[in-house]
Amino acid sequence: MTEELVIETKGLKKTFVSKIKGKKKEVEAVKGVDLAVKKGEIFGFLGPNGAGKSTTQKMLSTLLPPTGGEAKVAGFDLQKEQSQIRKNIGYVSQAGGTDSGATGYENLILQAQLYGIDDKTAKKQAEELVKRFQMDSFADRPASTYSGGQKRRLDVALGMTHRPQLLLLDEPTTGLDPQSRVYMWEEIKKLKADGVSIFLTTHYMEEADNLCDTIAIIDDGTIIVKGTPMELKNSIGADIIVFGFSDENIARKSEQLLEKFHPEKITLEKTFVRLHIKDGDRAMPEVLRLLDANNLKAQNITLSRPSLDDVFLKYTGRSLREDNK
Amino acid sequence: MKLLRGIQLMFIRNMRQTLRSPIFVFVSLFQPLLYLFLFMPLLNGLGGVPGLPAGKTVQIFIPGLLVMMALFGSAFVGFNLIDDIRSGVIERFLVTPVNRSAILLGRVLRDAVVLLTQCVLITLVAIPLGLSVNVGGFLLSLVLYAMVSITMASMSYSFALIYRIEDPLAPTLNTITLPLSLLSGIMLPLALAPLWLQDLAKANPFSYAVNASRALFAGSFHSVDIIKGFVIVFLLMSVVFWWSLNSLRKLEE
Numbered sequence: 396m397t398e399e400l401v402i403e404t405k406g407l408k409k410t411f412v413s414k415i416k417g418k419k420k421e422v423e424a425v426k427g428v429d430l431a432v433k434k435g436e437i438f439g440f441l442g443p444n445g446a447g448k449s450t451t452q453k454m455l456s457t458l459l460p461p462t463g464g465e466a467k468v469a470g471f472d473l474q475k476e477q478s479q480i481r482k483n484i485g486y487v488s489q490a491g492g493t494d495s496g497a498t499g500y501e502n503l504i505l506q507a508q509l510y511g512i513d514d515k516t517a518k519k520q521a522e523e524l525v526k527r528f529q530m531d532s533f534a535d536r537p538a539s540t541y542s543g544g545q546k547r548r549l550d551v552a553l554g555m556t557h558r559p560q561l562l563l564l565d566e567p568t569t570g571l572d573p574q575s576r577v578y579m580w581e582e583i584k585k586l587k588a589d590g591v592s593i594f595l596t597t598h599y600m601e602e603a604d605n606l607c608d609t610i611a612i613i614d615d616g617t618i619i620v621k622g623t624p625m626e627l628k629n630s631i632g633a634d635i636i637v638f639g640f641s642d643e644n645i646a647r648k649s650e651q652l653l654e655k656f657h658p659e660k661i662t663l664e665k666t667f668v669r670l671h672i673k674d675g676d677r678a679m680p681e682v683l684r685l686l687d688a689n690n691l692k693a694q695n696i697t698l699s700r701p702s703l704d705d706v707f708l709k710y711t712g713r714s715l716r717e718d719n720k
Numbered sequence: 721m722k723l724l725r726g727i728q729l730m731f732i733r734n735m736r737q738t739l740r741s742p743i744f745v746f747v748s749l750f751q752p753l754l755y756l757f758l759f760m761p762l763l764n765g766l767g768g769v770p771g772l773p774a775g776k777t778v779q780i781f782i783p784g785l786l787v788m789m790a791l792f793g794s795a796f797v798g799f800n801l802i803d804d805i806r807s808g809v810i811e812r813f814l815v816t817p818v819n820r821s822a823i824l825l826g827r828v829l830r831d832a833v834v835l836l837t838q839c840v841l842i843t844l845v846a847i848p849l850g851l852s853v854n855v856g857g858f859l860l861s862l863v864l865y866a867m868v869s870i871t872m873a874s875m876s877y878s879f880a881l882i883y884r885i886e887d888p889l890a891p892t893l894n895t896i897t898l899p900l901s902l903l904s905g906i907m908l909p910l911a912l913a914p915l916w917l918q919d920l921a922k923a924n925p926f927s928y929a930v931n932a933s934r935a936l937f938a939g940s941f942h943s944v945d946i947i948k949g950f951v952i953v954f955l956l957m958s959v960v961f962w963w964s965l966n967s968l969r970k971l972e973e
Contacts, residue, residue, distance in 0.1 A: 411973065456815050459972040478817055486815045490808030496737045508729050509816040553812065 401469055401561045401592040402432035402455060408463030409450050424450040426616040427464060432594055432609070434560075437587050439607030440596040441703070447616040448596035449489060452565050455594070456486040469561050482510070485554035489565040493541075493549050499525065499534035502553060510557040524552045528582065544575030551582060555591075562586060564595040568602060580606055600703040612707060619710045627706045633659045634675025636682065638668045639695040649691045656682065675700060726819045730826020737800075738834060745834055752789050752842050756849070759907070771909025778850045783861065783933035784906035786839050790868035791904075791926060793838060794831045795897045797873045798880030798889055801827070805884055810971065824877060824964055831873040832866040839865050854939035861936040864949060868929050871957040872897075874964040881967035904930045928952045 409425040425447040432438040440448045453459040455468050457477040466473035469483035494502050500521050507517035525534040528548045533541060538549060547567070554562055567583065568576040583606055587593060597603055603610050604624050611621045620627060640646040643666055650663045653670055656678060660671035672678050675698050686693060707713070738745065760781050767774035804810050813823050839862060843853060879892055901907075903917075903924040910921050921927045932949020935941075 453972055458811060458814055481815055481817050484815075486812075488808045488811045490806065490811070492808035492812030494733070494804075494809050495807060496740060497733070501736070505729060505733055506812075506816070509726070509813065509818045511725075511817065 399434040404430040404466040406464035410462045436608040437593045439603040439610045441603045442613040446613045485559040485562040487554040491550035493538045495539040506556040528552045561592045614711045628701045631709045633671040633673045634700045636670040638693040640666045723819045726822030727825045734830040771911030783937040788906045790865040794869040794872040798876035801880040828870045828873045832869045835869040857936035867953045874960040878964040878967040925956045
């Protein structure tokens with residue numbers, strides 16, 4: 396099985412050396428990271444601030460030379476073929492990169508020219524991007540007048556100017572209002588639909604859960620776990636379906652019946668039955684059918700599923716949310 | 721991406737920014753004008769002391785003033801680079817195939833053009849005050865000022881790239897620029913200085929720029945001061961520009 400990979404790293408490492416009061420101090424920002432990002436997927440790099448997400452991304456974007464390990468980005472060797480990589484990837488940093496003294500159009504045209512595109516084509520492409528990212532209403536104004544969401548749209552458009560096959564997004568929705576965030580998610584999904592592979596960093600669980608096909612959780616410079624959002628959530632245990640019945644008798648009968656599903660655990664508490672079961676969302680219809688067929692009617696049902704936050708908590712012993720405060 | 725094309729694109733981008741707020745080009749003319757009208761008359765009274773022939777003070781003062789404008793006028797351009805670093809613009813440029821040196825060359829060339837415009841304006845203002853201009857010498861001196869400007873701008877950019885915040889930038893630049901200008905005989909001729917001060921001034925590359933500038937204005941093209949000035953400033957410019965390029969490479973570290 397050989398799936399095409401757009402990013403492949405082995406033991407990618409970055410150690411910063413800083414001198415404090417004449418003493419050399421080494422800080423291992425990234426301690427040997429192995430990544431495999433498949434072509435066409437949205438890969439999420441999830442972790443708290445300072446975990447090494449941005450440093451890893453800067454290395455992959457050729458901004459920062461790694462101190463160890465190997466990497467292939469867009470099929471090119473990170474150590475030897477940096478200029479090839481630059482032509483084939485788009486990178487949108489956390490700060491964005493919009494030139495606030497210039498208009499949206501001017502930003503886009505210059506960006507295209509920097510990729511060696513001639514003036515006429517650059518202009519045409521800028522117009523296409525303005526349409527594509529719905530910036531018509533503001534693209535001829537200076538970027539200094541943009542809202543956070545508008546600026547972010549331009550940032551991403553700048554990253555897509557030369558139509559790269561791989562887009563690196565560093566915290567694409569940090570600091571955006573909820574509406575702009577949802578808009579940005581839609582844009583990222585559209586890019587994926589257009590065949591662009593996306594490698595994004597985030598410290599938002601909802602974002603990783605909502606957007607990403609694969610997630611790697613990084614903490615303190617090390618990847619602690621990888622998988623699809625579903626796999627990660629399943630790895631920490633079952634979903635819980637809670638049934639509320641009208642009386643204890645029905646509850647008890649239901650409990651006995653539900654044993655059929657070989658749940659991880661089932662508990663009865665007065666009129667409530669708690670069913671601990673993997674893939675609870677898939678099991679639910681069948682469970683309901685079985686209860687119905689036996690004339691055991693539940694009054695209310697809730698499905699609670701482990702969140703990525705629980706995943707983070709399990710693997711790091713800390714809550715990601717607390718960390719970001 | 722060809723180097724020249726990169727420089728052109730970067731130059732246009734930076735020049736456009738300057739032209740959007742042209743007021744600053746004129747605001748920075750205010751100081752040299754003050755020197756011209758509030759300081760030069762003091763020198764007129766001194767005419768006749770060593771290094772300052774009577775009746776010719778304007779001829780000695782203006783070529784020095786122009787070097788000082790190149791020193792100070794370009795020394796603080798690092799501030800606008802910090803804006804670009806913070807907003808991620810520089811990072812964005814670095815990820816494109818554009819040549820690294822073009823990113824800085826486009827900037828220092830803009831700075832040189834702004835400075836030369838100011839030099840021409842000040843010279844025009846000084847002509848009614850009695851300045852006589854040797855056109856050939858003046859054109860050559862513009863090359864010299866451009867090199868001084870590029871040197872100072874590159875230094876300013878280096879510190880901006882190293883600090884990446886504004887606070888320490890102004891004191892650092894002031895600390896460097898002030899002695900450079902005091903030790904170059906711009907305000908008063910160094911011939912007035914005690915020997916130890918004259919010796920110290922010999923270590924200041926810009927004192928040679930001032931000498932060259934004065935020789936060019938006087939039209940004494942055979943003066944060895946001109947060659948010395950050009951060679952020394954050119955070497956310094958090359959070293960400082962290389963330093964700024966190196967600072968750009970280390971930006972992410």
